Amino acid sequence: MKLTCLSKGSGVHFPPCHMVEFCGLRLLLECPIDLSALNVFSPISAGCQLDLSGFISAEPWYKTAKNLHLCDATLIDVVLISSPAGMLGMPFLTRNPRFSAKIYATEATMRIGRLMMDDLVSMHSEYIMFYGDGERTGFPEWMGWEELGRLALKAKEAVMGEDGEELGCWLPLYRLPSNLSRSFEN
Numbered sequence: 001m002k003l004t005c006l007s008k009g010s011g012v013h014f015p016p017c018h019m020v021e022f023c024g025l026r027l028l029l030e031c032p033i034d035l036s037a038l039n040v041f042s043p044i045s046a047g048c049q050l051d052l053s054g055f056i057s058a059e060p061w062y063k064t065a066k067n068l069h070l071c072d073a074t075l076i077d078v079v080l081i082s083s084p085a086g087m088l089g090m091p092f093l094t095r096n097p098r099f100s101a102k103i104y105a106t107e108a109t110m111r112i113g114r115l116m117m118d119d120l121v122s123m124h125s126e127y128i129m130f131y132g133d134g135e136r137t138g139f140p141e142w143m144g145w146e147e148l149g150r151l152a153l154k155a156k157e158a159v160m161g162e163d164g165e166e167l168g169c170w171l172p173l174y175r176l177p178s179n180l181s182r183s184f185e186n
Helices: 035-040 089-096 107-129 145-149 153-158 178-184
Strands: 002-007 017-022 025-029 063-066 076-080 102-106
Touching: 035 063, 035 153, 145 153
Parallel strands: 025 076, 076 102
Antiparallel strands: 002 017, 017 025
């Protein structure tokens, strides 16, 4: 048995994520996104004069588990979700047309997770209304080295990790949480 820690997590906002290899099966335990990483994006101000230096003023992207983007989703056999927060990253996996793992979660976890996804998409649509929807075609401007260099140290650490290894963890948010429902029908 081999246990790989994809992320240690930090509680409710980012549960831990592990890959377990056991008897030839690969099990992904939880598939969260790091909601605490959203702290680097500037809040939407309603005309208030806020000091937004050190923040990224753009449509937020979402940070997956540290090494999840390096895993080939087609090699995962089973995904086990034990909490609603551990389900928020599933659309990033299920959008891969070759993803075929069985997903197991209790009905309560699925229902609450679905509500959390709907809420996240709704919150994100407010950012799109404020910032526009121009960053869907490629990497956002804030991921450029020059722009990252302007961030405050804490924000830079949250975005890049050590030596920039976490830059690949950032993804644009999924549009419709309904793409998750097809995975749970089996």
